[in-house]
Amino acid sequence: MPRDTLNRDQIIRAAVEVLDTEGVEGLNMRRLGARLNSAATAMYWHVKSKDDLVVLAADHVWGEIELPDPAAIGWRAAAAALALGAHAMAGRHLWLVSAMSTHLVYGPGKARYDDRCLAVYEAAGFSGPDADQAAATVLMFVIGAVQGEAAESAWRARLRRGGADEQQRFHETIERIGEIAQGFPRLRARTMPSVEETRTLPDESTFAFGLHIILDGLEARLAEAGSPYPK
Template sequence: MPRDTLTKGQIVRAAVEVLDAEGVNGMNMRRLGAQLGSAATAMYYHVESKDKLVVLAADHVFGEIELPDLATIGWQEAAATLARGAYAMITRHFWLIPAMSTHLIYGPGKARYDEHCLAVYEAAGFSDQDADQAAATVLMFVIGAAQGEAAESAWRAQLRRAGADEEEQLRDTIAHISEIAQQFPRLRARAMPSADATTAQPAEATFEFGLHALLDGLQARLAAGSIRPR
């Protein structure tokens, strides 16, 4: 595809696809050019560097998060909806967490999300400063909760780039983890097969537990007056 027929939007969307498959380490202008059927040099006509492109791609995926209507639901439900949307987005795009550790991610997509988060907490009665703190705390929880799934996806992408057998490596890793767990009684008990194995909580259930605990705690602090009213 000639450079004059490419748009920055096309390049950013293709970058997201490459990042989803390869991760940050596997993404470069040559790989991106192959994705678009264009020369790598054509990328630089629109985006000056890989780092700039990673920032643009990261900001783009923040735009995937659906924003709740504050006129129709309460603040906790709205906050939970935003948190779930961010969690789902991060687990879809595992590369976002490592990208956020090395790049300053900001743009209209991230700003749109931040603005709506602040509106939620201000509607609840938080002061401007406490709304900032509440929004940051919930986002930190979301990123931490998504870390495990994102790390596994990143690990799998690394194995694919190396041409390794994913399933064989996964079995070996699980066996190694289980061997270590045998040294610790609580971990050993949880690693043992049991009748309760079918009731093990999925990652989403753990996420929901933590999210509701966090939002309930913010509500309790607000009700107790330990958070400054607006």
Template sequence: MARETLTKDQIIRTAIELLDEEGLEGLNMRSLGKRLGAAATAVYWHVKNKDDLLLLVGDQVWDEVELPDLDAVDWRTAATSMALSLHAMLVRHPWLVQAFGSHLFYGPRKARHDDRILAVYEAAGFSGAAADRAAASVFTYVLGNALGASATASPRRRRPRPRAASRTCGAA
């Protein structure tokens, strides 16, 4: 793929696929370039470095979290829906759970989520710091529940895949 046809969106989508399959330990510019059909250096035309890429993909997956309309549902339904949707997103992308330990994720998609969850808890009667604590408590609870799936994903990826039994081995 020529540099002029490679886009930031392609890089982000492909990086998410790579991370979902290989985890944090599998993300490097050489592997990403190979999947894109481009040289690793071509990726650097669109992202500064691996950490920048991780922040971009980390923000992108926040679009997967449902943001219910508070005019259509009550706060409790909205909070439950958002928590379940967040959990589903974290289980789909276990690398994100691992990355929370070393990266601060921010961006427009994450900000949209944060604004909505604060609005949910403000609709419940919390205000200011209390709304922040309520949102953080639920986030921490959901993150903790997704941690198990994340912890088991990494060893599963590292295990060698079983091969088909050879006809020469053990044949009578």
């Protein structure tokens, strides 16, 4: 694809595809150029660097989340929808957690999401910095919930790039985890899952339980003397 037929949106979308399969470490202009049938140097006419491209791609995926209307469904249902949307989005793009730990990700996509979160918590009755804290608390829970699978995805991508047998190493790691657990009574008392059953990301019921507890806590704060913080 000649340089003059490329545009930045095409490059960002292709970068997201590479990031989804190879992670942040696996993204480079040569691989991206091959995907777009273009010279790697042509990328630099549209983006400054790989770091700049990671930020653009990360902001782009935040734009995938549907924004609920708190006036139509109530603040709590809207807060849950925003959290579930972010959780699902991060699950589709597991590299995002890694990118956010090394890059300052911000742009129209993330700003759009943050602004609606603030609107939701202001609708609930939080104001000023209290709305900021409420939104940040829920987002930290969302990011933490997807951290395990994101770490596993990055580890698998690194094994692939190094030529290791990805599945064999995964089996060996799960077996080692089981051996370690035997040394702790509460872990030993629980049945260790098989390799096929093992998932590092909490299932949807676990995520829903945690989100419900957090929203309960926020609602309780609002009920205490009409203030989000106890006296």
